[in-house]
Each structure stands twice: as C-alpha cells, then as structure tokens.
Amino acid sequence: MGKTLIKNGTVVTAIDQSEADVLIEDGKVTAILARDHGMEADEVIDASGKYVMPGGIDVHTHMELPFGGTFAADTFETGTRAAAWGGTTTIVDFAVQTVGQSAMEGWEAWMEKAQGNCAIDYGFHMITGDINDQTLKEMEQLVREGVTSFKMFMAYPGVFYSDDGQIVRAMQKAAEDGATISMHAENGIAIDVYVGQALERGETDPIHHGMVRKSILEGEATHRAIKLAQVTGAQLYIVHLSAKEALDEVVRARDEGLNVWAETCPQYLFLSLDNLGNGFDGAKYVCSPPLRDEDAGHQQRLWQGLKTNDLQVVSTDHCPFCMGDHHTFGTQKQLGQGDFSKIPNGMPGVENRMELIYNGGVAEGRISLNRFVEITSTTPAKMFGLYPKKGAIAVGSDADILIFDPHGKHVISADTHHMDVDYSAYEGWEMTGKVETVLSKGKVIIADDQYHGQPGDGEYLARGTSQLSI
Ligand code: DUC
Ligand code: ZN
Ligand code: ZN
Numbered sequence: 001m002g003k004t005l006i007k008n009g010t011v012v013t014a015i016d017q018s019e020a021d022v023l024i025e026d027g028k029v030t031a032i033l034a035r036d037h038g039m040e041a042d043e044v045i046d047a048s049g050k051y052v053m054p055g056g057i058d059v060h061t062h063m064e065l066p067f068g069g070t071f072a073a074d075t076f077e078t079g080t081r082a083a084a085w086g087g088t089t090t091i092v093d094f095a096v097q098t099v100g101q102s103a104m105e106g107w108e109a110w111m112e113k114a115q116g117n118c119a120i121d122y123g124f125h126m127i128t129g130d131i132n133d134q135t136l137k138e139m140e141q142l143v144r145e146g147v148t149s150f151k152m153f154m155a156y157p158g159v160f161y162s163d164d165g166q167i168v169r170a171m172q173k174a175a176e177d178g179a180t181i182s183m184h185a186e187n188g189i190a191i192d193v194y195v196g197q198a199l200e201r202g203e204t205d206p207i208h209h210g211m212v213r214k215s216i217l218e219g220e221a222t223h224r225a226i227k228l229a230q231v232t233g234a235q236l237y238i239v240h241l242s243a244k245e246a247l248d249e250v251v252r253a254r255d256e257g258l259n260v261w262a263e264t265c266p267q268y269l270f271l272s273l274d275n276l277g278n279g280f281d282g283a284k285y286v287c288s289p290p291l292r293d294e295d296a297g298h299q300q301r302l303w304q305g306l307k308t309n310d311l312q313v314v315s316t317d318h319c320p321f322c323m324g325d326h327h328t329f330g331t332q333k334q335l336g337q338g339d340f341s342k343i344p345n346g347m348p349g350v351e352n353r354m355e356l357i358y359n360g361g362v363a364e365g366r367i368s369l370n371r372f373v374e375i376t377s378t379t380p381a382k383m384f385g386l387y388p389k390k391g392a393i394a395v396g397s398d399a400d401i402l403i404f405d406p407h408g409k410h411v412i413s414a415d416t417h418h419m420d421v422d423y424s425a426y427e428g429w430e431m432t433g434k435v436e437t438v439l440s441k442g443k444v445i446i447a448d449d450q451y452h453g454q455p456g457d458g459e460y461l462a463r464g465t466s467q468l469s470i
Contacts, residue, residue: 001026001442002042008035009047009403013054013393014374022052024399027441031395045444047403050436053373054391055089055120055400056354057380060239060263060315063093064113068344071329073320073421077455079350080119082418084445084453086351087435089400090381090390090461092123094151099130103138107147111460118458119451120440121400123384125149125182129159131166136173146462148385149180151239154221155188155288164228171234178465180235180384185221185246186213186289195341206282209340210273210290215298218289219245226253226260235466237383238262240317242289244301251310259469261383263313264302266356267291267347267425272299275425283333284323284423286343303366312379312468316353319346320421348421352412354402356426358433363406385464399442408434418451 004024011020011032023031023039033039063079065072074082076093083091095110097103103126114122126142128135128150139150152167153160162170167181174181194212203211222238226249229236241247241262253260267287272294276282285291292298305311321332321344336343357376361367367375381391388397410431414424438446445453 004043004045004442005039005041006045006047006052006401006403009050009052011052011393012369012373014370014378017369022393022401024442027399029393029395029397029399032393045403045437049405051404051406052393053402053404054377054393055402055438055440056087057090057377057386057391058083058088058315058318058350058353059092059313059380059384060265060317061091061093061350062317062319062346065094065096065319067319067346068321068342069335070321070332070344072346073322073326073329073332074318074419076114076117076122078418078420079318080122080458081451081453082351084119084438084440085418085435085451087354087402087404087438088120088350089402089438089440090121090386091350092125092384094127095124095147096127097129097135101130103128103135104141107142107145114460116456119445119453119455120458121461122458123386123461123463125151127151127160128170131162131170136169139170139173139179140177143177143179143465148463148465149182149237150174151182151184153184153188154225155184155186155191157188157192161188164224167228168232171228171232174235175233180237180466181229182237182239183225184240185218185225185238187217187221190217199339199341204338204340205279206286206336206340206343207276209286209343210276213288213290215243215245215292215296218243219249222246222249226258229260230258235259235469240265240268240289241311242268242292242298244296244298247301247305247310254310261312261468263315264306264311265315265317266349266353269299269302270356270360271425280337283336283343284425285347286336286340286345287317287319287347288345306375307367307371312375313383314353314357314375315380316349317346318348318350320348320419321346322422324422347425348419349425351417351419352426354435355410355431355433358404359431363432382467385466386461387467399439401439402435403437405434405436407432408436410434
C-alpha cells in the first residue's frame with residue numbers, strides 16, 4: 001500500500017477541529033499536515049466541505065446470536081459490511097458461553113464464526129452464562145487473549161441469567177484482573193411475574209412487552225449492580241441503559257467516584273413505547289430493555305446524560321430478526337404471534353447509528369460535533385482498551401476514517417439498507433448528514449455509493465483493559 005492523502009477536509013476529533021490534511025502509510029496515520037505542505041501521494045481523496053473523523057466504534061453488536069428460538073439475522077459478513085456502510089469501522093461483539101459449556105470454547109466458536117468474514121476489525125466481549133470455578137479461571141485466560149469485558153444478565157431467567165452470588169464471584173475475579181463487568185440490568189425475576197400475569201389476562205400483543213418490563217425494575221437492577229460492583233471493587237459498565245431511574249443510579253455512583261459507566265442506544269433516544277403499539281407490527285420494536293414511555297421524560301433525560309457525560313457511549317445492541325421468514329433461519333419475529341414473550345428480542349441498527357446520532361444530536365443542536373466523535377468512537381475505544389489504535393486521528397493510529405458530508409441527505413429504508421433484515425426501525429426517516437467515504441486501516445472500503453472491501457479485511461483485535469478507570 002502506497003501513500004494516501006485525504007486533502008482539504010476538516011479534521012474533527014473528540015477535542016478539536018482543524019483545517020488539515022491526513023497522510024496515511026501502511027494502514028496508519030503518519031502525519032496531520034497544515035495546508036500547502038507540498039506532499040505528494042499515490043492516492044488523493046478530496047474531502048472539501050467534509051468532516052474527516054475517526055471511524056465509528058460500535059461496542060455492542062450481536063451477529064448470528066442464537067436467541068429466542070432463532071439466530072440474529074446478520075452474519076459477521078453481512079453485519080460488518082452494513083456497519084461499514086454506516087461509517088462504523090470497529091465492532092465489539094458478544095461471544096457466548098452457555099450453561100454447561102466452557103467459556104474458552106464459547107470464545108473459540110465465535111472466533112471461528114468471525115474469522116475471514118468481517119469487513120472491519122472486531123473484538124469480543126464474553127457473555128458468561130455459567131459462572132463456576134472453571135469459568136472464573138477462564139476469565140483470566142480470556143483477558144490474556146484480549147477479551148477484557150464480561151457481560152452478565154440480571155434478566156432472562158433460565159437463559160443467560162446470573163444470580164447475585166454468581167455476579168459477586170465474577171466481579172471479584174474481574175476486579176482482580178482489571179477486567180470490566182458489563183451488565184444487562186433489568187430485574188428478570190420480577191419481570192417474569194408481570195409477564196405471566198399479563199398473559200393470563202390475555203394481553204398478548206407486543207405493546208405488553210413494553211408494559212411489563214417496568215423502568216423501575218431497570219432502576220432497581222442498576223442500583224444492585226452498582227452496589228455489588230462497589231463491594232467487590234469491580235469496574236462496571238451498564239449496557240443499553242434506557243430508563244431515567246437507571247440513569248439516576250449511574251449519576252449517583254459516578255458522583256461518589258465509583259468506576260461506573262453506561263451506554264445508551266439510538267432506539268432509546270429516538271423511539272418510544274408508542275412504536276410497540278399498532279398490533280403485531282410492534283414486534284419490530286421488541287427489544288430489552290424495552291422502548292420507554294416518551295411522556296415520562298426518559299428520552300430527554302438520556303440526551304441530557306449524553307451532554308453531561310453521565311452517559312459516555314452510544315452503541316446499537318444490533319440484534320436483528322426478520323418480520324417475515326429469514327432466508328436461512330426461517331421464522332423469527334412471528335414466533336411471538338399470540339404471545340409477546342416469545343418474540344425474539346432485538347432490533348437492527350448497526351448501519352444507522354452514526355447518521356442517526358449526527359442528525360438527531362449535532363444537526364438538531366443537542367450535542368456538539370466533538371461530543372459526537374467522543375460518544376461514537378473515542379470513548380468506546382478507551383472504555384474497551386482500543387485507544388489510540390482506534391478512536392483517534394493521530395500519528396500512529398490505525399487509519400480507520402470516516403469522511404462525512406454534513407449537508408448530505410440520506411433517507412433510511414429497508415429497500416436500500418445493507419443489513420440482512422427485512423425492515424427498518426427508522427423507515428422513511430430523512431437524515432441530514434451522510435456517510436460518504438470510509439477507510440479501514442487505510443483501505444477505502446466505501447466510496448461513490450459502492451462497497452470496495454471484501455470479507456476478511458477485518459481482523460481480530462486483542463483488547464487491553466479499560467483506559468477510563470479512575
Ligand atoms: N436485548 C435484546 O434486545 N436483544 C439481545 C439481547 C438483549 O439483551
Ligand atoms: Zn442485554
Ligand atoms: Zn445486547
């Protein structure tokens with residue numbers, strides 16, 4: 001690979017903005033040059049009028065996740081390609097340890113699924129579904145392999161659920177190794193009581209998914225997770241935070257100086273309980289935690305949290321399931337006809353995150369441009385031990401770069417998106433701001449509305465431990 005020069009753009013990072021050119025050699029940024037430098041290159045990309053930003057980092061995806069009686073519709077090949085179309089150049093996906101399985105085996109299985117198939121670089125968190133003596137030993141081994149965060153579930157009894165004792169044991173081990181516990185914080189035991197009672201009353205439509213998974217129960221679980229992290233000394237990252245009650249708990253913990261962080265997702269910033277109405281069409285929007293009641297002020301609190309750094313990251317929880325039959329996995333959302341609790345939980349989004357947050361955040365005046373880069377790329381990289389290789393435009397960083405047209409328009413639609421799923425949660429939404437060109441390690445993979453990469457361009461990232469600990 002020769003020299004590539006990105007010329008005439010505005011370089012935007014999490015902290016500053018400059019009129020500069022970016023020189024790339026061997027997949028890395030080698031210089032940031034003031035204009036009129038006279039430097040020649042083999043390939044020149046004109047970024048006049050565009051922002052030149054670090055590529056997006058989505059630290060919460062589920063490609064091919066076995067869940068709810070089927071599999072998430074995107075493979076590593078289709079899902080990472082769709083991510084690239086949307087300006088994301090790194091994902092951190094979730095490998096799964098099921099009950100009775102070793103965690104190492106689970107990780108190796110996910111490594112195999114991803115190997116040779118990804119369009120962009122990828123790392124893994126580990127879902128530890130079975131905490132026992134062997135798993136605790138394997139956690140240490142996994143940290144050495146670059147899997148430095150472990151997701152646990154206070155929801156989904158009988159599937160991924162861990163009780164408080166298992167959580168304490170895993171947190172003690174994580175604290176010892178400098179690893180992070182990522183928590184799905186919903187009180188699944190209490191929720192299942194409400195699920196059963198709703199079904200007994202004949203309340204079977206998707207809207208009831210949103211009614212029974214009460215925001216107070218997300219707040220309660222978040223509080224408990226924080227206290228368990230405090231007593232064990234573990235670093236805690238709350239995933240897909242959706243409720244103001246949960247955010248209040250995170251704010252309190254951070255004010256006390258605890259190592260607690262949280263992410264939210266576009267669906268909680270832009271969609272609401274209303275989307276779950278309209279009969280079975282609401283199944284498109286069934287995910288957990290559920291979309292929240294807009295009138296209760298959750299969305300506004302989440303935006304405020306992003307602004308004040310009480311929320312640090314926006315990820316997607318990309319976990320798509322088709323409304324009709326999937327070509328390989330068959331029946332998906334329809335599994336929940338007549339029983340909302342059987343609708344596979346999850347929504348597509350990996351392709352839409354950058355444009356949605358730019359449009360709804362920056363273009364609509366809720367957050368600054370620098371904050372946009374921070375929450376979509378730089379902080380995710382620091383949180384999960386990838387910085388400054390990823391999440392930066394700096395000398396020595398990987399040349400994972402998004403060239404973004406702030407005035408470009410893009411209408412989101414399932415007819416034109418690249419995710420392997422038959423609907424869009426944002427069908428017909430017009431975005432101001434458009435992904436124009438995407439480079440992964442110096443290679444142009446998206447340009448001129450075409451994909452120029454291939455499966456296997458993306459490589460495994462052995463991550464370090466969190467760089468945000470205080
Ligand atoms: N929530 C979802 O909506 N899907 C996958 C798993 C999860 O926690
Ligand atoms: Zn979850
Ligand atoms: Zn998830």
